[in-house]
Amino acid sequence: MKILIIYGTIEGQTRKIARFMEEVLQEARHQVTISNAMEEPPAPSNFDVVFVGSSIHMHKYNNATKQYIMNHVDTLNSKPSAFFSVSMAVASNIPEELEEAKKISKDFLKETGWQTSTVWQMAGALRYTQYDYFKKLIMRMIAKKQGGATDTDKDHEYTDWGKAKTTILGFINDID
Template sequence: MKILIVYGTMEGQTTKIAHFMEELLQKENHKVVLANASKNPPTPDSFDAILIGSSIHLNTYNPSIRGYIKNNVEVLNKKITGFFSVSMAIISDLPEKQHEIDQIAKKFLIDSSWNAVEIWHIAGALKFTKYDYLKKITMRSIAKKEDGPIDINKDYEYTNWTKVKNQVSQFSNHLKINSNGQT
């Protein structure tokens, strides 16, 4: 099947996740097009399935992703689609933090009128080496409250690659079942 992956990123972890998904889907013999939402991505019309992902910053998703969905929502709602939400809050031990992230994603989808078939929450990374000084201090303060790392001279990756692999594999299997006309 022909699959489009569109992503919005700030520091690059969502890009890394999208590339990982692309590789997995290609191994499953899908034709995959990967596109950064801020660089004139293709419309979803000619694709069988679409995965769209964005990181969350200050409780909001990437503006280019919001724009892409808004401009293509009618087509997206006729296709098999999935949304991957990348955040640090999803690794919190506090259930209310995880619930908050889930609610942000659900509200985003409702507000955009997009009926994504799949919603995945994926842990991101703390990319201290890519932050400006103010963001380093802010992110260190947040990490400290969560008993996380506080060395602003290092990066910390929290993405569970096995979980991502399993989610993508399930999505691929769902596509194969649908292409065979089964339910």
């Protein structure tokens, strides 16, 4: 099966998830093409399945990802596809945070016209070592509120890799 993975990332966790998906699918003997939405990604028309992912920052998704979806919405709506949304809200202990992430995804899909019924909410990472002083303080405050890690001397990853693998392979097996 020919599979396309398009991603938009700010801090790199969405790219890491997309690369993980690529490895899992290649191990399952699928032909996989992966591309950053900001780097002239291929059109989805020559692929059997398309995964598109983006991280949520400031309640919005990556603009290049949004533009890609809008440019190819008819093709995306005509074949098996899934959207993977990456955010820290998924790792939160506050149920309203997860509901907000789901609402952002739903509104995004409505705005772009993409009618995929498959949306994966995936937890991201806190990249404290990459943040400037101001962003580090803000992210620490948010993490503390949500019950996350507040040690700013190291990064903290929340992505559930086992669940991601099971979800991806389950989706492919269902359409195969």
